[in-house]
Amino acid sequence: IKSFILSYYFFHFAASHSIRYVYTATSGIPDFPEFVNLGILDGMQIDYYDSNTKKVVPKQDWMAKAVGSDYWDRETQNSIGREKSFKANIDTAKQRFNQTGGVHVAQMMFGCEWDDETGVTRGFNQQGFDGEDFISFDLKTLTWIAPKPQAVITKNKWDNNKAGNEYWKNYLTQECIDWVKKYVDYEKSSLMRTVPPSVSLLQKTPSSPVTCHATGFYPRRVHVTWKKDGQDHHEDVEMGETLQNDDGTFQTSVHLNVKPEEWKNNKYQCVVQVSGIKEDFIKDLTEDELLSNWGKTNRAGLLVIVAAVIIGVVIWKKNRKGE
Template identity: 45%
Template sequence: MIRLFLFYIFCQFLLAGKNKLRLIIFVIFPSFSSVLISFSGVHILQLISSCEIDEETENVNAALEYGYDKEDLIALDFNTLTWIALKPEAIPFKRVWDTEKERNLFDQKILMQMCPEWLKTILNTGKNFLLRTEHPSLSLLQKTPSSPVSCHATGFYPKSALMFWKKDGEEIHEHVEHGEILPNNDGTFQMTVYLNISSISLDDWKRYVCVFKFLDKEEENIQLDEAEIKTNRGKEAKCVPVASCVFGLSSSLG
């Protein structure tokens, strides 16, 4: 089900005219004195309108509803083009709004005909972007032999994805820590899940697999393997003899 919400409060008030706004105030606050008292505080008048299309049947549903101070007040029934009072206070202006046939027909046309067309246009225009899938690059990282192994996925889209460790084909939670999903500069995403291997023997590493999975898609994985782990330990080890050689050369020249 695909839905488009339209927030056009000011447009609604403009098209409905001042009488509608005055009527709401009059019904909720029956007396002039109560209007003055109520206006000393802050109140919220809400309007939400939306349409949705069933992708299989292409049936269209629409909603047009007013609320006041976070409570539902009155809604339009698009089948009968009459208003449903959701609060007793809304009954008086339901009677008035039911007589506004042209206005109700206009709302029906906007939300049952034009809104679905806008939604289809938006989807067709942005389909390649909205529905695209970019698969991640998976890698295993480790800073030191005692550090957790980081399973890192980067370059994936969309953001709705899962990442976890499995042992013998079953998801595990013990000794596992999840990182946040972070954005990349190109609009894709990255995330990391950590596995503490301090209590795992080297012979058991082959039982562990890091899994990346888009919702409703097949899993992608990389097995815990010492040969797959990227680390800078090798570079650090090479720096020691080079520094020693330079120092020895300087000493001999001195």
């Protein structure tokens, strides 16, 4: 759970679909909402709520059409209730860990995954406090796992709530899967569009890795590879995250860490394949194609702009900007 705030942005393979809801309550952080909840479908944010706006809003046009207006009213009221509950959870956790002031974060991530080829499903409910695992739900035994002594009280209480555990079993194995299928079908029927990527090769210094940066593509599912002399090259390659742009398209980067004489004496190519687009988008690694901020180049300004785009965006600030 330590990394789940980032993990839901990672690459999802074509056959696998997931929905994740992430609740985050904070205390001691100035100018930041005390509570935020997000809905994430296949790495794409679909709704948003925070304690400042007090309103659940869709983050995708198709999502606004997939459900009725009563859904948003109902979820707004539910989120207001969750906000109160999570604020109380922080106070309880602080007492159990014998803490008072300072910055504290309580998080919860729950949802499900569905493989549309094999039919295999998986549900999960994980909760953490201050970046550490606190408690999680075991779907096989319908009991709660408490890795911390401070969570044992909660585990015992929730283990005895048989009706509550049956609810989570039903939600994670049935209702959640139904929502995933509905949303995926609606997204496909509403947005059968494809947008080709803009591909650039970037390098900070002569000794830095070469970054193949693809941006502006849709849908999210993308495969980026480096080729050496026509063959897939996996050594010295580091995959980056796939992130959503403000306009609903996506961006990703793949880094190649080889010496300049290596790529100058061999034919290296970055190949980008976007789901639904038959054409491959290929960039040959040459000095002419490489955008850098060293040596003789008049593209330094462009590199700065592109580099700024690559920087990860803070979720709340992104949503705040879109208000």
